[in-house]
Amino acid sequence: MPLNLAQNLDDYDDFYEMLSDSHQDLDARQSRMLSDQLILLLSNHIGDLAVLRQAFALARMHVERTPPR
Numbered sequence: 001m002p003l004n005l006a007q008n009l010d011d012y013d014d015f016y017e018m019l020s021d022s023h024q025d026l027d028a029r030q031s032r033m034l035s036d037q038l039i040l041l042l043s044n045h046i047g048d049l050a051v052l053r054q055a056f057a058l059a060r061m062h063v064e065r066t067p068p069r
Helices: 012-023 028-046 049-065
Strands: none
Touching: 012 028, 028 049
16 A cells, blocks of 8 residues: 555644644653654554555655755
């Protein structure tokens, strides 16, 4: 099964707010830990290593294309 890149969330703004709020009042270490936990939980939910490989590769490609600040 390929990675679904079509819009699949009803409300991106609500999702972004939820993601942002979950990091509020955390220091950098805690924020990284939260992100890591979310990745592990959601990866387990997806459960398809081929899809996860596609997602990791695409995310890495986007990060590599982003110029440093």
